[in-house]
Amino acid sequence: MQKLLLLGDEAIAQGAIDAGISGIYAYPGTPSTEITEYVHASKEASEKGVIASWAANEKTAMEAAIGMSYAGKRTMVCMKHVGLNVAADPFINAAITGANGGMIVVAADDPSMHSSQNEQDSRFYGKFALIPILEPSSQQEAYDMVHYGFELSEKFKVPVLLRITTRLAHSRSGVARSASKEQNEGSLPSDLRQFVLLPAIARKRYQGLLDTQPAFREESSKTKYNEYIDGNDKSLGIIACGLAYNYLMENYRNGCPYPVLKIGQYPLPTDMVEKMVDSVDRTLVLEDGYPMVEELLTGLLGRGLKISGRFDNTVPYAGELNPNVVARALGLEDTYGTDAPNLIVGRPPSMCPGCPHVDSYKDLLEALEPYSNGRVFSDIGCYTLGALPPFEAINSCVDMGASITMAKGAADAGLVPAVAVIGDSTFTHSGMTGLLDAVNANSPITVMILDNSTTGMTGGQPSAAFSKVEEICLGIGVEKEHIHVLKPLKKNHEENTAIIKKELEYQGVSVIIPTRECVVTLNRRMQAKFKNKKK
């Protein structure tokens, strides 16, 4: 069969379609977004009736997937690494309930923080939950691992974590498909109390999970994704996880002289690791993310084994791996072109010309002029770019939803007025509950919900808040006379500024909803309309 040129994300999506998923659930987040987008756009998936659904947040996505698994069908749930924090509660508990239909959780990590607030390593979540983890080194492996992961999940009746990083997610290569599988017939769990985590049941289920750990390790020793490749020079042995294997082989295109243990499945295969450390003088661990494998091998006191990696600075502790970092870790000659000339200046991302957020910031900044600086709590979305010049308008961006709750806390501490700036998608993701806290405490805060009808930052996915923001605020209990829907346009600047100014003075919760569509999605919609007309 002809190979498809797919991003790592797309390979996972195609794998899921071919492995017979019945539903995929996700909240967008770089670098995971393209998985669900691909299934969404796939004709094949829609003909098969696969549900491809954007959820309000990662937690609701995870829970929908658990429900689909309960009902006996195969399901996938996708998120960026920090999304797994949001979904951690159902994730950890799903390991205890176990799966019925196969369930794969995809977590896309972002080492070097290309588009994220941190570079946390999702493998720790998999280890924490005590479930198998798969980590592909190529687009083809990503595709194959989805088929394999569903089998694994159904064999052991547990969810499986598929961990990828930005480089794989957003890199394209040839992928050969394998035979497609029909969707599962629905079937309920044989024990209808399996998913009832009352303590007495949970204890039993947890013990069952603990008892299965040796079988997971055995599986890791048998799998083709963990491979011991012997080498003649035993002065060094290398454990290379996921993509690290590629960076290693990039430096040894004609073969690596040292023994190599290529890791693609966890828990670690104890026998293979033992074979390596027993036969070499020193072991180098190459892994993208945190030094998880390295820490396991080193132990707290680091006595005994000679292990190199991020702890001893053979590899820098922070940041993603690349061929040069690995070359230096191996003591090989490094290569470098020439320094970029000094005249080059930075080109930070910025909001699009015509973006509604630009007008909202202009209004807000002018309304805030009478007050001292440092009182605008923002959130995560295109409007976070308001932190950069020329606006320099915001003072925080921590996690999705934190704007409203941080403003409340700061107001409790006496910072009045405190302002929250949050996007529509972020508001329904995790801002609504915080707003309820503020309403219940009658906090003197002004909340700006920038409603651009979309999830802009991640490429314009539909927003769960679409045309509901005002009603949600009313429902939560914000007083009607303190909710204002504005149109952020230059010509309305004075009027809008006056309204915000007045609400800043109000000693309770006010909500300002500047409402105008993102110009990118607007253009896209208009182009599609034009095309349809031409047909």
Add this chain to the structure above:
Amino acid sequence: MKRDIILAGVGGQGILSTAAIIGLAAIEKGWYLKQAEVHGMSQRGGDVQSHLRISEDPIYSDLIPFGQADMILSVEPMESLRYLPYLNNETGWLVTNDKPFINIPNYPEQETVYNEIRKVKNHILINAEDIAKDLQSPKSANVVMLGSAVAQLGIEKQYFENAIKGLFGRKGEEVVNVNITALEAGIKFAEQYKV
């Protein structure tokens, strides 16, 4: 044979469609391909780059090692210089469009940017925009620029033509022909280019 190419530009300038033409040409020639793209935050008007690796032999890393790129292919002059640490000092080529994209207040003096480009041993500085306008197809500037790089890519011209047919075929014969003419104009520019 292999070619490691850094594609450079500013978010929204369409470097991925240029990458797609080269990629398709390479695939049709039977080569392997890996292409690391930039999605997300920096696409919003920030600097973007893509690592395109094509080779007769299987490719390991998705990223090109520093100092080993065979080419920097850039749709923006200042951006082409940002990736010099990746370029092979001896054999590498820097091919760039000359039209600055100015969305920052402190963009350097244009001439000084050109002077830095001219210091690179193997380079092509092409006014792809003007050439495309002369051809009555301002939209095909990126294809003109790609044309000027073709001689250094190790892939015969016909593969690029087929790739253009594959990618633009849906839009009709005229669009295909315009782009093939643009490709040829770029090739011709490079043949006559004097450092």
